Amino acid sequence: MHAEVIVIGAGIVGAACAHALAQAGRRVLVLDAHIGGATGAGMGHLVVMDDNPAELALSRHSIAQWRALAPRMGEDCAYSACGTLWIAANEDEMAEAERKQQRLHAHGVDSRLLDAPALARAEPALRKGLAGALEVPGDGILYAPNAARWLLAQGGASICVEHAKVDAIEDDGTLQLADGSRRSAPQVVLANGIEATTLCPELPIRPKKGHLLITDRYPGTVHHQLVELGYVTSAHHSDGDSVAFNVQPRPTGQLLIGSSRQFGTTDPAVEAPMLARMLQRAIGYLPGLAELNAVRSWTGLRAATPDGLPLLGKHPWREKLWLAVGHEGLGVTTAPGSAHLLAALMTGAAPGFDAAPYAPRGLPETA
Amino acid sequence: MSVPTLLLQIDGQPVRVKAGSSVAAALRLAGGMGVARTSVTGQPRAPFCGMGVCQECRVLIDGRRRLACQAVCTEGLRVETSE
Ligand SMILES: Cc1cc2nc3c(=O)[nH]c(=O)nc-3n(C[C@H](O)[C@H](O)[C@H](O)COP(=O)(O)OP(=O)(O)OC[C@H]3O[C@@H](n4cnc5c(N)ncnc54)[C@H](O)[C@@H]3O)c2cc1C
Ligand code: FES
Numbered sequence: 001m002h003a004e005v006i007v008i009g010a011g012i013v014g015a016a017c018a019h020a021l022a023q024a025g026r027r028v029l030v031l032d033a034h035i036g037g038a039t040g041a042g043m044g045h046l047v048v049m050d051d052n053p054a055e056l057a058l059s060r061h062s063i064a065q066w067r068a069l070a071p072r073m074g075e076d077c078a079y080s081a082c083g084t085l086w087i088a089a090n091e092d093e094m095a096e097a098e099r100k101q102q103r104l105h106a107h108g109v110d111s112r113l114l115d116a117p118a119l120a121r122a123e124p125a126l127r128k129g130l131a132g133a134l135e136v137p138g139d140g141i142l143y144a145p146n147a148a149r150w151l152l153a154q155g156g157a158s159i160c161v162e163h164a165k166v167d168a169i170e171d172d173g174t175l176q177l178a179d180g181s182r183r184s185a186p187q188v189v190l191a192n193g194i195e196a197t198t199l200c201p202e203l204p205i206r207p208k209k210g211h212l213l214i215t216d217r218y219p220g221t222v223h224h225q226l227v228e229l230g231y232v233t234s235a236h237h238s239d240g241d242s243v244a245f246n247v248q249p250r251p252t253g254q255l256l257i258g259s260s261r262q263f264g265t266t267d268p269a270v271e272a273p274m275l276a277r278m279l280q281r282a283i284g285y286l287p288g289l290a291e292l293n294a295v296r297s298w299t300g301l302r303a304a305t306p307d308g309l310p311l312l313g314k315h316p317w318r319e320k321l322w323l324a325v326g327h328e329g330l331g332v333t334t335a336p337g338s339a340h341l342l343a344a345l346m347t348g349a350a351p352g353f354d355a356a357p358y359a360p361r362g363l364p365e366t367a
Numbered sequence: 368m369s370v371p372t373l374l375l376q377i378d379g380q381p382v383r384v385k386a387g388s389s390v391a392a393a394l395r396l397a398g399g400m401g402v403a404r405t406s407v408t409g410q411p412r413a414p415f416c417g418m419g420v421c422q423e424c425r426v427l428i429d430g431r432r433r434l435a436c437q438a439v440c441t442e443g444l445r446v447e448t449s450e
Contacts, residue, residue, distance in 0.1 A: 293434075
């Protein structure tokens with residue numbers, strides 16, 4: 001295949017980019033080393049996040065795209081329109097739920113406040129004494145590895161996937177592969193997640209480790225994705241280790257329990273103290289979890305930028321290279337919006353929303 | 368000297384095992400492959416590692432989900448292999 005674009009990485013972001021570029025009429029070669037990444041390790045929650053206007057714009061547009069794709073996706077993508085309940089533990093958090101509702105409303109995202117009795121009716125497994133919740137019904141979940149494969153398959157003959165590891169990007173944009181061969185195309189997209197810094201050490205990306213645990217099948221235990229409203233304060237705006245309550249009902253009836261955040265480590269080992277902290281937090285909201293059987297726990301690395309927004313756009317000085325990296329803990333949600341922006345920039349089309357906040361930043365001006 | 372035995376139920380069927388047997392062993396004695404559960408895609412799954420790692424031997428024991436290879440049979444135990 002004579003490719004017009006090469007995408008490095010077939011995780012959810014690379015797959016979405018290849019899909020969007022194929023839709024724009026490009027012939028795309030995807031190179032993936034099969035070393036795996038965050039797509040296979042994450043929670044797969046599709047959630048509108050509103051820490052800042054740029055994050056809100058990207059997640060909102062992305063979720064609209066996922067919802068449009070969902071009816072055509074295979075069953076193994078495990079898409080579920082379960083919605084999110086942002087749980088308020090006390091009156092302060094309930095006030096935050098109201099502010100969140102106003103922010104979402106201002107951007108056309110549907111949500112509704114549940115008082116304590118309404119929350120107890122919606123999720124009887126939650127502990128008594130919670131203040132209420134904000135329900136965001138448009139949110140959902142999916143199984144990201146299969147969704148990535150599905151996106152690639154949608155490209156038909158326009159997308160070719162090759163099992164290959166890229167060892168280096170030369171000055172003229174030619175790719176050196178591990179088997180000694182080379183590949184080149186007029187445009188190259190770097191979408192290899194946390195591994196991006198091995199090819200471009202200048203990128204301002206650092207790993208943020210996360211633990212997850214999944215239970216055996218207990219259908220009907222919870223109905224929505226449940227996240228504590230304290231999530232933003234406990235997990236986002238801190239440089240230290242943190243945990244937050246986050247539980248997802250999988251279509252299999254299993255419960256996926258998160259989440260933890262740790263900087264300064266790339267060790268994939270499950271750390272019992274961190275896992276214990278995370279589960280204590282979860283049991284504080286869902287006491288019945290303590291009775292359930294866990295099947296597996298694992299870790300993954302999020303590719304974090306200093307401001308939490310992905311880097312989407314032309315690399316400032318590397319020939320032919322475009323960036324789609326740094327999606328941190330929201331890359332499954334934001335993959336379609338990211339891909340839409342990048343494909344528009346690469347093909348000279350007008351993107352559906354402002355690409356400026358995500359433009360590559362924090363890199364040295366020249367090599 | 369005869370070895371003491373226990374009587375338990377697997378999916379409603381009485382099964383007699385030697386005292387000290389694991390539930391995984393009882394599943395095998397009950398017949399066939401010793402199937403413990405059925406996967407999401409409908410495939411039968413049986414004890415595999417025998418040491419609490421693979422999680423393939425999950426069954427309901429007296430109403431609680433447990434690992435058959437890590438549970439020791441007791442008199443009157445009720446084991447269900449449905450899910
Ligand atoms: C614990 C945890 C929980 C999360 N929860 C959520 C969530 O609920 N919702 C959400 O939206 N996001 C979540 N995320 C984040 C999300 O998983 C990531 O942002 C997303 O998967 C990143 O996708 P990616 O395609 O950029 O990278 P990856 O999935 O890491 O894919 C990179 C790909 O590049 C390939 N590759 C690497 N190096 C090379 C090379 N040199 N040559 C060729 N190929 C290469 C790898 O094989 C891999 O397939 C979570 C992440 C973690 C760790
Ligand atoms: S046989 Fe592997 S956990 Fe029981």
